[in-house]
Amino acid sequence: MTDQMLKYSFMPTLKIMSINRIDIQELSAPHVILIPVRSFSDSKSRLTSILSPKQRTDFIMKCTRGVILAAGTIPALIVTSDPEVHDFAIGLGCSVIEDNGIGLNEVVQNAFESLRLSGIQHVTIAHGDLPLARDLTRVFRRDEFTIVPDRKHDGTNVMSLPTLESFHFFYGPMSFNLHVKEAERLNLRINVCEDPKLAMDVDTPEDFQDLLAVQRLGHSDSTS
Secondary structure, eight states: OOGGGOEEEOTTTOOEEEOOHHHHHHHSOSEEEEEEOOOSTTSOGGGTTTSOHHHHHHHHHHHHHHHHHHTTTSOEEEEEOOHHHHHHHHHTTOEEEEOOSSSHHHHHHHHHHHHHHTTOOEEEEEOTTOTTOOOSGGGOOTTOEEEEEOTTSSSEEEEEEEOSSOOOOOOSTTHHHHHHHHHHHTTOOEEEOOOHHHHOOOOSHHHHHHHHHHHHHHHHHHHO
16 A cells, blocks of 8 residues: 555545645644444444344444544544445544445554555544543554453453564454564563453343443442
């Protein structure tokens, strides 16, 4: 993937424009947060038994908004090819990198390589479906690899790493262990961040019920 294939959008034109290495450096700080979002309307199909199509769309949109806000002052870049997600991200002041790949691993790999080759020094990758994300900045540690596993220590919900070398991504089953092994291969200093809020993701009806229970508990604690 060449630098010219990396694209972004900015307000107010809503026009996707090619950017080069210098443009990226001017656009963002040395550290950026990458948020891959395939779609709103086609996401969370395993929740069809408990949520309507509109409810699923509203849910993932709310999650994505929360993840973007959790980036704080660190530039958030949304990776997508979906027009709805694109416009949503632009409305929140985010830049958009065109989803240029098949499957999550290829999409993230392509975006990471383009950012790496363009001079970005550190990338934090966070999924857009983390409903309790509040602060992604605490995951960043300069020149170190930090990983936040899901509640089962199987998946990778957030990962933060320097871009000195090409990192191979292994999202999917057992990705937590595979990503740790990849960091070991590159001799990176490894931090495992046990963050209950960032570990919460929702893929199944059971996950959704767990989320509701956590939210009810949080509301009860705040009103007691």
